[in-house]
Amino acid sequence: MNKNLFSLLGLGTTLVTPAISIYAQQTKSPNFIFILADDIGYGDLSCYGEKTIHTPNVDKLASRGIRFTDAHAVAATSTPSRYSLLTGHYAWRRNDTGIATGDAGMIIRPEQTTIADMFKTCGYTTGAVGKWHLGLGDKARTQDWNGYITPGLSDIGFDYSYIMAATGDRVPCVFVDNQRVVNLDPNDPIQVSYEKPFPGEPLGKDHPELLTTLKPSVNHGHDQAIVNGISRIGYMKGGKQALWKDENIADSITNKAVNFIRDNKDHPFFLYFATNDAHVPRVPHPRFVGKSGMGARGDALLEFDWSVGEIIKTLDKLGLTENTLIVLTSDNGPVVDDGYQDRAVELLGKHRPWGPFRGGKYSIFEAGTRIPFLISWPAKVKSGVSNALVSQVDLFASLSALMGKEIKKGDAPDSKNYLSAFLGETKKGRKYIIEQAGTLSVSTSKWKYIAPGNGPAYNKLTNTELGNSKEPQLYNLKKDRGEKENVASKHAMEIETLKAILEKEKALNPQYVPITH
Incomplete structure (x- = not known):
């Protein structure tokens, strides 16, 4: 264990002697969990003062740590935001970090160092579960969806991965477990295209009668391949047995995240848990349907809160809560109608997903990037509220400092160490x-x-x-x-x-x- 961690945990470095096993040292190291919500805005959680929604599990997490009021994602859309969070590198410095198609090549290249790489070199087991949307394979349109997909997450620091191949509204609508499609029937191989449809495969724009779950909003582009009665972006053929069930996505990924925690309870771990709930198409599990009074989007917020609760419950049961540092945040601001007729606008009522700010997802105004941001580490972080100006891009450098790990030249070049602000020791954050x-x-x-x-x-x-x-x-x-x-x-x-x-x-x-x- 390094000196920084000993200091933060209230231990003297003189306690470490050759007689103490590596295992004993590692049990003192904190675990790390990133819970990355999708399209959840500053005003979508009750701990931020919103009265129209009740998210008790997120509130519990907030009560155990610091709630930031001036925290920001780097970008107002998914792919560039996630790229910057994981690499500590501004996505706008590259020209290929726009919203990724489902057949995009890896946006994060194997030669880059990620925050997962950093934790791995510190002896941590690393896992990624949930939405990915950062591409797979070497180049666009070259993935072997029917075999081992490489490069993949194992090439950028993750020991384990169970991810959505892209995002909810883009094909292929399958889970990928350690770089292989889950439940794939070799006699029904997957084909994917974002250029032209496959003959004989019905499209949403031509067969609205087959859209039994959700129909697309006008001119949004969600009118191509049909999966589970919902038309998506892109074209797909085959893989019928491997297709996810939209209403079960939250259960599937939450179960995998919980299992990862259980499997690694005896040694330090880093878990990147990216949920999908509020992103379109919104199809919450039946046990949440109608519970919010705001339709599918509101119900999806309750489903997200449930996922957070399952993580908290697991940590509590395993006795890991005190020494687990959790970051809960969102990839960008909110959007209400993002391509499907789910009555989100009609049923919004007095709810304001963007809080007191202007804009939302896709916007350079505040609501596009000012996002919920909580840090809980009961062993060291006192509960409270911070108005420090912080950015997700700085998590890499700040947690590297916590680990006593020097960042190599060229790695995480835009990430700066604001550990004191993240831990609530100061309310002075970034200058800009x-x-x-x-x-x-x-x-x-x-x-x-x-x-x-x-x-x-x-x-x-x-x-x-x-x-x-x-x-x-x-x-x-x-x-x-x-x-x-x-x-x-x-x-x-x-x-x-x-x-x-x-x-x-x-x-x-x-x-x-x-x-x-």
């Missing part, structure tokens, strides 16, 4: 953060500058303000957290200061990874 959604923004705890961009200002399909403008934007978040008034014309000095920070960061371009797929 950078976020991505169509354009880039740079924010301090007070000012937010949004760089001019050529993208649309509004997404009619999702009813979301994207924040793009050909003019520079500046908002005083202390006085105007809803970003109602652009004060760029009144504060030229602030504009120049923040613009200079952004340009400096863009010029650095550390560890630019050559595009090979």
